[in-house]
Structures are given as C-alpha cells and as structure tokens.
Amino acid sequence: SSEEWKKVSDSERKSLGLTLENDGEFWMTFEDWCKNFTDVDICRIVNTSYFSIHKTWEKKMMNGAWTKDSEPLLNRSGGCFDNKETFLQNPQVRTPVFCEVLKILPVSCVTPPSIIPYPALWLQVEDNRSYRLHKLTVQERVATSQYINTRTVFLKRILQQGRYILIPTTYHPGIITKFILRLFTDVPSKLRELKADKPKMTCWSLLCGYPRRVVQIKIHSAEGLQKQDRSGADPYVLIKCENRNVRSPVQHNVTSPVFNTQVIFYKKNIDSPVIIQVWNSNILCDEFLGQAVLATSPSDPQEQQRLQLRGRGGREAAEMPGHITIKVFSSEDLMEL
Structure with missing residues (x-):
C-alpha cells in the first residue's frame, strides 16, 4: 500500500469504500505495474455459460507451499509429472464433484518475488480416497496446464461427477516457495489438502x-x-x-x-x-x-x-x-x- 493513502481523510475513505485490510486488493503506479507484470486476466464474477443454471461462481481459496525435506514422506516439492519417483511428493489437494457436470477454473499463484514455471494437474481418484496418493495405478489424468514462466496459471475444464486430486507442481523438484490456489465452480465445492499417508493408529485401534x-x-x-x-x-x-x-x-x-x-x-x-x-x-x-x-x-x-x-x-x-x-x-x- 502507498504512503499517499494516509493523506486521505476518513470521510473520503468511507465515500470511496476504501478499507486497508489484507484482502488481496492493492494499489500500485502504472509504471510499477509495467515493470512487474506482462499479462492481465479478468475473471468474471458472472457465469456466462449457456449450460449452467448457476450464474455466479462459487470460490474456494487455499494457501499452500512447496517445501523440501530429505524424508520422502515429508517432502512437498517433487517436481513435474516427468519426475516419476518424486512427482507424488507434491502437495495433493482433494476436491469432490457433486454434480454430473462441473465447470472448474483453478488459478494457482506463486507469491512474489518468485517467478518460476509451474502447472496444476488434475487426477480423478477413488470416490472414497481420504489419504495421500502414493502410486498411480487406476487413477486418470484428466487435465493439466502448461509449464510457462509466469506467476499465474489458469486452467478451465468440465469434469464429470467424482472425486479429484489437484496437484500443483514446479517444473524441477526441490524448489521451495508458496502458492495460492483459487477454485471457481458453478456449484459449492471444497478444497482440502491431503496430509496423512495412511489411517492413524489410535487407542481405539x-x-x-x-x-x-x-x-x-x-x-x-x-x-x-x-x-x-x-x-x-x-x-x-x-x-x-x-x-x-x-x-x-x-x-x-x-x-x-x-x-x-x-x-x-x-x-x-x-x-x-x-x-x-x-x-x-x-x-x-x-x-x-x-x-x-x-x-x-x-x-x-x-x-x-x-x-x-x-x-x-x-x-x-x-x-x-x-x-x-x-x-x-x-x-x-x-x-x-
């Protein structure tokens, strides 16, 4: 935020609807914008699809990170799909699809100043999966975005009813940085990162x-x-x-x-x-x-x-x-x- 906002009186802030909160909204000069960004993508709040009954997007957001650990079960920076041995060590985010057809627009954002090529990959998994995926056997790869040198990746797909895992990745394994995942759907949905590898041993066991x-x-x-x-x-x-x-x-x-x-x-x-x-x-x-x-x-x-x-x-x-x-x-x- 700019120091110049402090010169604006409380009454003027109220009339402008200005709130100084950590809500993702920011201001910068046009010159600074040109130095730091190359593209602008506008996500419409109104769902313009002719095939959707719901005319507003439902949004879910999750903050995540690629972290590095020498222990494979704790490592969360496995690189792209070509890294067969480490790919599934990336964060795994589960989302169910409750209706027959669902339009999904995930947006993954790396926090500045990192600018690295990374995509998001969708896998259709078991309808009752609650633990991390360790091996690809019957799962289907249904969508993936391109590896491009940009801070934001967009991917829009129509998915059938089922359960899916979204895997945000970097191109090379071992890269440490944060990301934001936004999911826009035409019906309410959920995002949940899978962290457990297997059922937990408890006293009830x-x-x-x-x-x-x-x-x-x-x-x-x-x-x-x-x-x-x-x-x-x-x-x-x-x-x-x-x-x-x-x-x-x-x-x-x-x-x-x-x-x-x-x-x-x-x-x-x-x-x-x-x-x-x-x-x-x-x-x-x-x-x-x-x-x-x-x-x-x-x-x-x-x-x-x-x-x-x-x-x-x-x-x-x-x-x-x-x-x-x-x-x-x-x-x-x-x-x-």
Whole structure:
C-alpha cells in the first residue's frame, strides 16, 4: 500500500469504500505495474455459460507451499509429472464433484518475488480416497496446464461427477516457495489438502483393530445386463467391504454401461471379501441385477478381469445375466497405493 493513502481523510475513505485490510486488493503506479507484470486476466464474477443454471461462481481459496525435506514422506516439492519417483511428493489437494457436470477454473499463484514455471494437474481418484496418493495405478489424468514462466496459471475444464486430486507442481523438484490456489465452480465445492499417508493408529485401534491390507478397485464397465424396460436399464454399482459402502452414479437407459468408478478400502480383516453389486435404479425400489465377490489377495492378477455376475450367496451362487469388467490392486503395505 502507498504512503499517499494516509493523506486521505476518513470521510473520503468511507465515500470511496476504501478499507486497508489484507484482502488481496492493492494499489500500485502504472509504471510499477509495467515493470512487474506482462499479462492481465479478468475473471468474471458472472457465469456466462449457456449450460449452467448457476450464474455466479462459487470460490474456494487455499494457501499452500512447496517445501523440501530429505524424508520422502515429508517432502512437498517433487517436481513435474516427468519426475516419476518424486512427482507424488507434491502437495495433493482433494476436491469432490457433486454434480454430473462441473465447470472448474483453478488459478494457482506463486507469491512474489518468485517467478518460476509451474502447472496444476488434475487426477480423478477413488470416490472414497481420504489419504495421500502414493502410486498411480487406476487413477486418470484428466487435465493439466502448461509449464510457462509466469506467476499465474489458469486452467478451465468440465469434469464429470467424482472425486479429484489437484496437484500443483514446479517444473524441477526441490524448489521451495508458496502458492495460492483459487477454485471457481458453478456449484459449492471444497478444497482440502491431503496430509496423512495412511489411517492413524489410535487407542481405539487396539480395541477395534487396525487395517492390515489396502485394496484398490476400478469398476470399468458391465455388459449384457438384464433389460428392465423398453429402454434397457438404469444401472449403478454398489461396492461393499466390511462396514463401508461406495455407490457409483446411475447410468441411464443402457444394458452395457461404462462406470469408470474407483474405490479404495483399508481392510482390518484380510479375509473379508469385497462385494460388487449391480443394481437397477427405480423410483420406489431398486432391483438387484447381480454381484461379484472378490477375495482381493496381493497375489491376484493385476490385469483387467471380466467376471460373471451371480446371485446372492457367495462366489458359487447361480449365474445371472451379464458380466462386469474390473481391475484390482491390493497390498499389505498401506502406503503402496
């Protein structure tokens, strides 16, 4: 702020609506602006998209930093995607997408005086992920901005319903600086940096048990499902493990739906099965279309599998129409996935 503002009286400040607060608003001379900036980007408060019901942007903001540590689990400066061994050591910011289509405009700003090339990268992850990502297996890279020598990076994308992790990165690993992340969406959303690597051990763990195996599953698609009406069916998948359930979005009017749903479970009992059920969505009562029961052992094949749907009653229950295509990863190391 300029010293000249102190010459302005309180009454004039009030009439101008001037407040001297740390709210991101600042003043500088035009000459100083030309010395320090090359571009101006204007973010409209009004959402002008023809496809959006909401006409104002919802904004979330988070302050973060790239920090360096010799311990890989504590390092937060892993460099760009090309640095395969360290990339996932960057800050990881989780944001859920609650609706079918969501327009997202993230803006990442490095605090002055650092001017370094950096982007933001979006990964679609498991619908129930609450801990940091340690290995890329079934996750999808859905968007990334360019590496450019500028203090601000803009990225606008349309995302489907699901859970995403935004990873702000520098180009080279080991660079230490701060950043600001702003997320503009057409519906309310959330930003949360993932800091824990695995479930926390507490005193309750001695009584209730602590996870012994991590299981990661991607339900790609189903085919040959039984028709429920003239248009086909409105299927969704329900994935169960121990006392936790994850449900996918409904796919309408199809008997061979593509789900692309990802889930992750931390199992306390390694013998507990994972049950993947396919249901048909109805207004009054959903109808069971079949299920697959998985043992999820680390020795299981990691390539894509096509499984026959069966009725209730275990892995040897009677066959039902349809197959489901999945990919499974599991490990005794809770920080492998």
